[in-house]
Amino acid sequence: MASNAPYSGTAGLRSRTISIGEQTIPYFFGEDCIAEIARAIANYGPDKLVIVTDDRLAGLYARDIERLARGIPSITLTHPAGESMKTPAVLSDHLETALRAGITRRSIVVSFGGGVPGNLAGLMANLLFRGVRLVHVPTTTIAAMDSVLSLKQAINSGVGKNHIGTFYAPTAVYTDVRLFDTLPERELRSGLCEMAKNCLAIRPGALNQLRAVIASDNLAAPNNLLWLLEASIAAKSAVTRNDTFERRAGLVLEYGHTVGHAIEICDYRARGAAGIPHGAAIAVGMLVAAHISHARGWLSDDEVSTHYEIVTGLGVEPALPASVHMDEVLAVVADDNKKGYLDARPDAVPFVLLRALGRPELSGGLPLVHVSMTEIREALEVIAQPSAPASVVGV
Numbered sequence: 482m483a484s485n486a487p488y489s490g491t492a493g494l495r496s497r498t499i500s501i502g503e504q505t506i507p508y509f510f511g512e513d514c515i516a517e518i519a520r521a522i523a524n525y526g527p528d529k530l531v532i533v534t535d536d537r538l539a540g541l542y543a544r545d546i547e548r549l550a551r552g553i554p555s556i557t558l559t560h561p562a563g564e565s566m567k568t569p570a571v572l573s574d575h576l577e578t579a580l581r582a583g584i585t586r587r588s589i590v591v592s593f594g595g596g597v598p599g600n601l602a603g604l605m606a607n608l609l610f611r612g613v614r615l616v617h618v619p620t621t622t623i624a625a626m627d628s629v630l631s632l633k634q635a636i637n638s639g640v641g642k643n644h645i646g647t648f649y650a651p652t653a654v655y656t657d658v659r660l661f662d663t664l665p666e667r668e669l670r671s672g673l674c675e676m677a678k679n680c681l682a683i684r685p686g687a688l689n690q691l692r693a694v695i696a697s698d699n700l701a702a703p704n705n706l707l708w709l710l711e712a713s714i715a716a717k718s719a720v721t722r723n724d725t726f727e728r729r730a731g732l733v734l735e736y737g738h739t740v741g742h743a744i745e746i747c748d749y750r751a752r753g754a755a756g757i758p759h760g761a762a763i764a765v766g767m768l769v770a771a772h773i774s775h776a777r778g779w780l781s782d783d784e785v786s787t788h789y790e791i792v793t794g795l796g797v798e799p800a801l802p803a804s805v806h807m808d809e810v811l812a813v814v815a816d817d818n819k820k821g822y823l824d825a826r827p828d829a830v831p832f833v834l835l836r837a838l839g840r841p842e843l844s845g846g847l848p849l850v851h852v853s854m855t856e857i858r859e860a861l862e863v864i865a866q867p868s869a870p871a872s873v874v875g876v
């Protein structure tokens with residue numbers, strides 16, 4: 482009999498609950514715990530596992546992927562690593578392969594990887610037989626601390642990022658922080674920047690602990706990672722508990738994203754995969770947002786300094802990448818996807834701004850306000866001075 486019992490076979494793992502609207506999703510995590518994860522998956526009683534990963538992970542973790550399946554018939558679907566694989570063509574290939582391999586409604590789709598395999602697996606689980614069970618085993622900090630804490634599942638279209646998607650809840654999430662050992666430093670820090678965003682915009686009470694983690698000079702220490710996971714789950718649940726679709730309180734998660742996402746896109750155009758990582762771009766976007774709030778008289782000098790302290794503590798250069806021009810960033814910002822949440826205004830975009838740390842300014846009940854392109858330009862001009870210390874950049 483297929484079981485959905487989330488807690489069987491999880492002895493030895495820490496557990497928390499992710500609350501997203503009506504959904505409560507168990508999240509288990511620990512160190513060196515693939516055997517426990519395999520036991521928990523087996524306890525769901527699947528007839529087959531469809532493991533979605535990428536080529537890099539399939540090489541690095543072939544043995545762990547085999548252990549995950551533990552005698553359950555399984556197929557492993559893989560693709561070259563990276564964002565360029567989040568396409569309808571790869572999704573369609575994976576669906577066909579899974580169906581030809583004879584999966585049924587009792588099968589489970591397991592993502593083993595970062596946000597890219599995670600999003601592909603999420604869409605597959607939603608589409609196969611109009612919904613089969615989904616289990617995430619995230620292997621990047623972005624996936625473990627951000628993407629699996631959301632029901633959003635999306636791939637890219639030829640027109641733009643995450644344009645084809647849906648909302649779908651996993652049955653459970655299992656993270657083994659040992660899998661982060663092989664994560665390149667830039668990927669590790671990228672996830673921690675999203676975590677820093679949660680502290681600045683949602684849970685400033687966790688900032689002192691984050692400072693201690695940064696000061697320990699070993700972000701990848703298992704105890705640090707386990708704390709960061711717990712703190713991410715608590716922060717995200719606080720705003721998604723009553724907002725399944727992240728269209729109300731959950732919009733605060735977009736802090737730093739309006740400008741950050743634009744910087745990421747512009748640098749990707751300039752330098753391809755060598756461009757600024759997602760989390761670092763969001764961190765620079767948070768500095769821009771902090772300067773705008775400061776100019777409005779909302780954030781204090783100290784609160785802006787805290788932004789700089791955390792962002793630079795995570796190793797992010799508090800400046801626009803040299804390959805990115807401010808005008809280009811502004812052009813992308815003008816097309817931001819939060820348009821439509823507030824009434825349209827010429828020369829302004831909806832933006833998440835903080836009144837104080839952990840307190841977004843609201844309009845119409847949403848954590849969004851209109852910000853003029855002039856205000857954004859002025860803040861970018863401050864940021865555009867590479868390596869300018871906080872004391873001379875208007876703080």
Ligand SMILES: NC(=O)c1ccc[n+]([C@@H]2O[C@H](COP(=O)([O-])OP(=O)(O)OC[C@H]3O[C@@H](n4cnc5c(N)ncnc54)[C@H](O)[C@@H]3O)[C@@H](O)[C@H]2O)c1
Pocket residue numbers: 535537538541562563564567594595596597598599600620621622623624627628629631632633634635643660661662663664665668
């Ligand atoms: N709400 C959401 O659904 C949400 C939120 C945040 C990000 N995302 C999506 O997630 C994606 C970015 O996530 P990502 O950075 O995890 O991308 P990713 O899956 O492409 O992983 C980044 C790189 O790290 C490598 N990698 C993964 N785990 C590794 C490990 N343990 N050791 C060594 N290398 C490893 C991968 O092979 C890849 O090259 C984007 O597509 C973004 O849209 C979605």
